[in-house]
Amino acid sequence: MLKNRIIPCLDVKNGRVVKGINFVDLQDAGDPVEQAKIYSDGGADEICFLDITASNENRDTIYDVVEKTSKKCFVPLTVGGGIRSVEDINKLLNCGADKVSINTAAVQNPEVVVESSKKFGSQCIVVAIDAKKNGDKWEIFTHGGRNNTGIDAIEFAKKMEDSGAGELLVTSMDRDGTQVGYDIDLMSKISSMVNIPVIASGGVGNLDHLVDGIKLGKASAVLAASIFHYGKYSVKEAKEYLDSKGIPVRI
Amino acid sequence: MNVTIVDYNSGNISSVINSFKEVAKDKVNIEVTSDLNKIKSSDKVVLPGQGSFKSCVDALNKISGLVDTLNEFAINNKKPLLGICVGLQMFADIGYEETETKGLGWISGKVSKIANQNGKYKLPHIGWNQINIVKDSKIFKGIENNSHMYFVHSYEIVPEDKNVVSATTDYSSNIVCSVEKENIFGTQFHPEKSDKIGLKIIDNFINL
Numbered sequence: 515m516l517k518n519r520i521i522p523c524l525d526v527k528n529g530r531v532v533k534g535i536n537f538v539d540l541q542d543a544g545d546p547v548e549q550a551k552i553y554s555d556g557g558a559d560e561i562c563f564l565d566i567t568a569s570n571e572n573r574d575t576i577y578d579v580v581e582k583t584s585k586k587c588f589v590p591l592t593v594g595g596g597i598r599s600v601e602d603i604n605k606l607l608n609c610g611a612d613k614v615s616i617n618t619a620a621v622q623n624p625e626v627v628v629e630s631s632k633k634f635g636s637q638c639i640v641v642a643i644d645a646k647k648n649g650d651k652w653e654i655f656t657h658g659g660r661n662n663t664g665i666d667a668i669e670f671a672k673k674m675e676d677s678g679a680g681e682l683l684v685t686s687m688d689r690d691g692t693q694v695g696y697d698i699d700l701m702s703k704i705s706s707m708v709n710i711p712v713i714a715s716g717g718v719g720n721l722d723h724l725v726d727g728i729k730l731g732k733a734s735a736v737l738a739a740s741i742f743h744y745g746k747y748s749v750k751e752a753k754e755y756l757d758s759k760g761i762p763v764r765i
Numbered sequence: 766m767n768v769t770i771v772d773y774n775s776g777n778i779s780s781v782i783n784s785f786k787e788v789a790k791d792k793v794n795i796e797v798t799s800d801l802n803k804i805k806s807s808d809k810v811v812l813p814g815q816g817s818f819k820s821c822v823d824a825l826n827k828i829s830g831l832v833d834t835l836n837e838f839a840i841n842n843k844k845p846l847l848g849i850c851v852g853l854q855m856f857a858d859i860g861y862e863e864t865e866t867k868g869l870g871w872i873s874g875k876v877s878k879i880a881n882q883n884g885k886y887k888l889p890h891i892g893w894n895q896i897n898i899v900k901d902s903k904i905f906k907g908i909e910n911n912s913h914m915y916f917v918h919s920y921e922i923v924p925e926d927k928n929v930v931s932a933t934t935d936y937s938s939n940i941v942c943s944v945e946k947e948n949i950f951g952t953q954f955h956p957e958k959s960d961k962i963g964l965k966i967i968d969n970f971i972n973l
Contacts, residue, residue, distance in 0.1 A: 516936055517893045517913065554960065559893055585783050590915060590958050607777040612958060634776050635816035637889055637917040680889055680917075711887050734887060764893040764913045 517764045518728050519559035519735035520752055521592075521713065522742040524549055525566045529575035531743070532566070547582045553742070554587040556749040559764060561587060562615070562737060565595030566658060577609045584610025594642055594683070595658075603630050607638065615683050617642040618656040621663055621670070624677050631678025640713070641679040643667055645700055646687040652700050659687050668703055675708045682708065683737065685716040693719025693740065701731030713737050721747060721755040728761050768971060769796045769807035773831060774824045776815030781849065784957035785811065788967045801834045809970065810838055814851030818860030818876055818920065821851045822868060832869065839871065843948045847904070847970050853944065853951030854922050862920050871949055874924035879937055886937040888919040894934045896954070902931035902945040904952075904969045912962050914942070914954035922953065 524531050524546050531544045550561045561583070565576040573596060580593055593606050594615030603614050619626045620641045631639045644659055645652040645667035652667035671682055684704050686697035696714045705712040711734035714727035718738035727736040741747050753763045768789065770781055778797070785795045796803055804810060812835070814821040825831055839846040848856055857868045860876035868876070881888050893913040898905055914934075921940045924930060932943035934954070942953040950970065956963035 515894065516890065516916075519892050584780060585787070588780075588784055588787070588958060588964055589960050590917075608779055610779045610783060612777070612780055633816075635820075636919075637815065637891070638777060681891060709881065709884050709887055710889070711891050734892065 515762055517559070517762045518733075518756065519713075520724070520749055520756070520763065521560045521562050521735055521737040522553045522558050522749060523562040523564055523715070523737050523739045524743070525564050525739060526576060526579060526595075527566050528572045529579055546579045547586060549743075550583045550591075551586050553749060554589045557753055557764070558589060558749045559735070560590040560592060562592045562594070564615075565593065577605065580606060580609040580611050592640060594640070598626075600626060600630050600633060603634065607634060613638045613640050613681075615640040615642045617644060620674060620679075621654055621656050621665065624673065627674060627677040627679055631680070636678050636680035639679050640681045640683050641674040642683040642685065643671060643674070643704070644685045644687050647697070647700070655687050659690070667700070668707055671704045672707055675710050679710060681711045681713060683713045683715055687716065689717025690715075691740070692717050695719065695723040696727045696731055698726055698730045701727060701733050705732035711735065721752055724752060725756060725759045725761060728756070729759075766809070766971075767794045767796055767807040768809045768811065769798060769804050770811045770813065771804065771831075771835075772797050772799050773828055775813060775821045775851070778813045778815075780955070780957045781811065781813045784964060784967055785971070788964050788971060793971055799828050799831060801830050804834050804838060809844065809973070810835070810846045812846060812848045812852035812855070814849065814853075814855060816851065818851055818854055818862040818868070819864060819866045821855055822860070822866050825855070835869070839949055845948050845970065845973050846950065848949075848951035849957070850918060850953060850955060853953055854920060856944070856949065856951055857922050857924070860920070872922070872924050872929055872944060872946055873926060874922060876920050876922050879919055879921050879940065882937055889917055890919065890936045890940075891917045894936060894954075896932040896934050896942055897939070898932045900928075900931045900945070902943060902950070903973055904945070904950050904966050905931065905943075906969045907965055908962065908969075913959070914952075914956070914963060915958040916942070916954045918953060922951075
C-alpha cells in the first residue's frame with residue numbers, strides 16, 4: 515500500500531539553512547547538505563529545499579547545495595524558490611534535483627508549467643500554491659508571500675493540474691510559521707478538487723497537526739520545517755506517531 | 766568492469782548517475798554516454814527513462830543506431846541490462862502514453878495507464894510503496910519481501926507472460942514493478958531514490 519510521506523523542508527538562504535516565522539526574523543541554523551543527510555538517514559521520505567531569497571540575490575548558491583546534497587542523499591529531492599524558466603528547471607535537474615517546485619512563475623506564466631511538464635515529465639513538476647483566506651475564499655500570493663494576485667486558489671489548483679503539474683504543494687500563508695496547524699479547509703478543498711497528490715504545508719506545531727493534514731486535509735504528504743529543524747521532534751518520532759494513529763507510513 | 770548508463774536525452778538522469786557512482790566507488794567504471802562503441806564494449810548497460818513513453822522512444826530513435834546497438838547488447842549478446850521506470854516500460858511491444866507508440870519489443874505486452882477507479886487513486890502514483898516479490902530475481906539478493914521503494918509513474922507495464930514478473934506493488938491493482946527475463950532486468954520504481962535498500966539493488970546489478 516502507498517504510504518503517506520513526511521517531507522522535512524529546509525529554507526535556504528545564500529547556501530545556509532534558515533527558517534523564518536511568517537517569512538521574516540530569519541535565524542541561521544546550519545549547513546543544508548548535512549541537515550538533509552540527517553533527515554534522509556532518519557527516514558525522511560523526501561527532502562525539500564526552499565531557496566527563500568532566490569528571487570533577489572545570490573541565485574547560484576542553491577545549485578551548489580543541490581549538487582552536493584544529491585551525491586549524499588538517495589531519497590527524492592525537491593527544490594523550489596526563484597524558478598522562473600524552463601532553463602532554471604533544467605539547471606536544477608542537472609544538478610541532481612528530482613523535482614522542482616514552481617510558485618511565482620506558475621502564476622505569472624502558466625506556460626512554464628505546460629512546457630516543463632512536457633519536456634521533463636509531470637513527475638518532476640510541483641506547483642507551489644501560497645494561499646491566504648479572504649472572506650470565504652482563498653487567494654494566491656506570489657513572491658514569497660509578498661504579492662496578492664487575487665486569483666482564486668481552488669480554481670488555480672485545478673488549472674495547474676490541467677497544465678501538467680504532477681503534484682501541488684499547498685501552503686497556507688495565514689498559518690505558515692504560526693505552529694497552530696495546517697489550514698485543513700484549504701487542504702481538503704484542493705485535495706478533493708484535483709486527482710494529483712497534494713502536499714500540505716504551513717503551520718505545523720505538533721504531531722497531531724500532521725495527522726490532521728492527512729486524515730482531515732486528505733493530503734498525500736505533509737511538509738514541515740520548524741518542528742524538525744529545531745529538534746522538537748525527529749522524523750522517526752513523527753512516523754511512529756502517525757503509525758500509532760493508523761496512518762500508513764514507511765518505517 | 767564497465768557499466769554504461771545510456772544518456773539519450775531522456776530527462777533527468779543525474780540521480781541515476783550519482784547512485785551508481787556511490788555504489789561503484791572506485792571498483793567499477795561508470796560511463797554515461799550515447800556512444801555506440803562504448804555501449805557495445807561495456808559489460809552492463811543501464812537504460813533510464815523519464816517523461817512519457819513516447820518521448821523516451823522518440824529520444825532513443827533520434828540517436829542513429831542506438832536501438833540496434835541495444836538489441837545487439839541485450840538480445841543477441843545477452844549481456845545484463847537494467848531498465849528503470851520508462852526504461853523498463855520501453856521493453857514492451859507498445860505503449861499508450863500520449864499516442865500509440867512502438868516499444869523495443871523485448872517483453873511481449875503493453876504499457877497502459879493505471880486505473881484510477883474514478884479518482885479513488887491519485888495519479889501519478891508518487892511515493893513509497895511496498896514490493897511483493899513473486900519470484901527470485903538476482904537483483905533482489907538480500908532484499909526482504911515488502912521492502913519500500915520509491916515510485917513515481919502513471920503508467921504500468923502489463924506483460925503477457927507473467928513468468929517474467931519478479932515483483933508487484935499494490936496500487937489500484939497489483940502493478941508489475943519489476944521484471945527479469947534472462948539477462949534483462951527492469952524496475953518501475955526508482956532504486957536510485959529508494960535509500961539504502963535501493964542502492965542494494967544497484968549493487969546487486971553491478972555485481973551480477
